[in-house]
Amino acid sequence: MSKSSNGSTRLPRKRFYRARAHSNPLSDSHFPIPISPSDVDYSHHFPHFFPSEECDHENGDKQPKKVRFADIGCGFGGLLVSLSPLFPDTLMIGMELRDKVTEYVKERILALRASNPGQYENISVVRTNSMKYIPNYFEKAQLSKMFFLFPDPHFKEKNHRRRVISIQLLDEYAYVMEIGGIIYTITDVEELGEWMRSCLEDHPLFEAVPVEELEADPVVKLLTSATEEGKKVARNEGETFRAVYRRIMLNED
Structure with a gap:
């Protein structure tokens, strides 16, 4: 994070944080992994929402806020940045496997916070492998939204297990x-x-969100406009394939 000539905080430049487009999610990890969700210290991610111990003592037994949105494979953080002002009181985190890309998102968020006091305090990023460690970060029924935008297609059939x-x-x-x-x-x-829709359709704990509900959901509009990949597809006038599903209770009848 650096200062521009007029004293404002300059956003990091992507060209200094470029990495391979994709990583092998089945490879060994080389980063710390929390043993359980209770071991994740979110005070470093969201200091605005996690006051000092003195303030905590004054608030009695008030429970700390929990992360509610997770952007899986968040890339350069475009979706997080777009969601932040729409849900200013909701904590959301991006999960990214590539180290340079994760570092870029960290610097981007810090720069946005510095340039816009009081804003973008509810978003952060962590370097991790979400395909392996989702239960290490989140408790049962913790999340209300999960995002999987333009994931690696892994075209070869032998690599479908990496999806x-x-x-x-x-x-x-x-x-x-x-x-x-x-x-x-x-x-x-x-x-x-088709693969993602089929998996969601075949799973007993998910059902498709009705079209009329999607049209009223402000988040849906961001799926194609907030990320670098989505903007690239739009510039090339490419087609996109969307699947939005709701978590439901298991029908035991």
């Missing part, structure tokens, strides 16, 4: 999502779009 949406992984996502929580997915690869 971030699968029947097996949806079990874990369902665990950390509250009843009524929503998963948002989008891609410009038709085959992957």
